[in-house]
Amino acid sequence: MQDIVSVEWLVLVALCAATAAIAVWWLSPGAYAKRMEHDLLVGDGRTDAVFLFDDNALIGWSSGASKFIGENADGFSWSNLRDQLSRSYPGLPQSPAFLKDVGPLVLSGTAGADSREAHCEWIDGITRVQLRRSTLEEQNKSLDQELTTLRAAVHQAPYPVWLQSEEGDVTWTNLAYDDLSHKIRGRDADFAQPMFDELDEPKASGRPERISIALEENDKKLWYNVSTTETEAGWLCHAVDVNAVVDAEIAQRNFVQTLAKTFAQLSIGLAIFDRNQQLVLFNPVLIDLTALPANFLSSRPNLMTFFDRLRDQRMMPEPKSYSSWRHQMADLLEAAAEGRYQETWSMPSGSVYSVSGRPHPDGAIAFLFEDITAEITLTRQFRTELEVGQSIMDQMDEAIAVFSKDGTMSFSNEAYHALWNVDPEASFAKVSINDACRNWQECSAATSAWGAVRDFVLGTESRDPWWCSVAMRSGETLTCRISALPNGTTLVRFHASEPASLPATQQRFLSSHP
Known part of the structure; x- marks a missing residue:
């Protein structure tokens, strides 16, 4: 025991x-x-990728993670993992320490990610990252959801989508295609017969091609950009409504034609350059004014080439040197872009052009060339006639002064200047009838005649012609004649001749001597 x-x-x-x-x-x-590391490496599935990090250093990984790590496991760090996964799993922390502060994270993978989601957590100083693969049930559910979404997206698309076999029969359509088919062909039309039967071009080019559908009730056409994609089930076709684009193009074309017709009737040469300084529009008058060939203008020369050609054709003022001309052109472009360019070009041929530059939207510049030779010639002739008339008046012995309707002296001759010791041209201020009367009064004996002259000029009394004799302080007697001219102007004349030949009925104010 x-x-x-x-x-x-x-x-x-x-x-x-x-x-x-x-x-x-x-x-x-x-x-x-070791036991903890083994437990942490166990994933929800045998193919899950699991990574263990101590701070930034990799200390363990599952077999599913080997494809991410490769052969250089010793040098693999958190940064390497983040570089590989950041695009597939947005929000992956910059540092493992972030998980210690905020707790576990579950990041959903993008469409291109191998796994559905990434689980990141911090456990007793170890950072664990697991890439979870979807289960078969989850994958099927996800595929069903994606299929439902795709079906809804295609069926509810606002433009026609259909599937067409190699033989040309329609095998599937979306709601927009059905609505368009009912609108154009009615509800009894053959479903297999395609509405768009000219798909050779988009099939061959691989690019969208513009195709029209004729409406039977009128001559109108519906326009679509049709693109095709070859699939195992046939040709997947998409049609985008471009009727608004076609209408806009037609309206633009008509507008341009209207502008072209309008520009063709102008007497001013027009050249419009776009933002790239290429000639995009000109009218026939420009050809006549500049003598530039139509084929040259149609080739869309740039702005500098255009003015170079004008210089070669001697259709602009001859520059002193080519370098100075280049600087001149730079100044011209700057002024035209700001709307400040306005010059008169005198050609070697004698023609005179008015050239102006105007800015347009989007950086375009328009140059206008107007032949003002006739206008300049007329102006020069008019100026010459005035100078000749002035010379003739200056040669007369009679002192003459002309006053406008508002009482301003508009003309006087040399005899008047010498008689009254004045020179109206020497002053910037205009000489009024009051100034003239004051000067006359200072050089003559007292008389009320000057007041009457003033009233006559200003139109406050009768405009009938009259004359009077005026005694000068020098003792000389002058005859003063006042008469009306067109448009309210008044002619005042002074001369020393005897008044015997003048009508006695027109005499006023008997002369008085100082």
């Missing part, structure tokens, strides 16, 4: 010693770390 008790005690002691040894091994740091 005592032996049995001794054996039991020995067994008990052995079991306690073994248990203590196992407990010491289990609680040792190395074993705990």
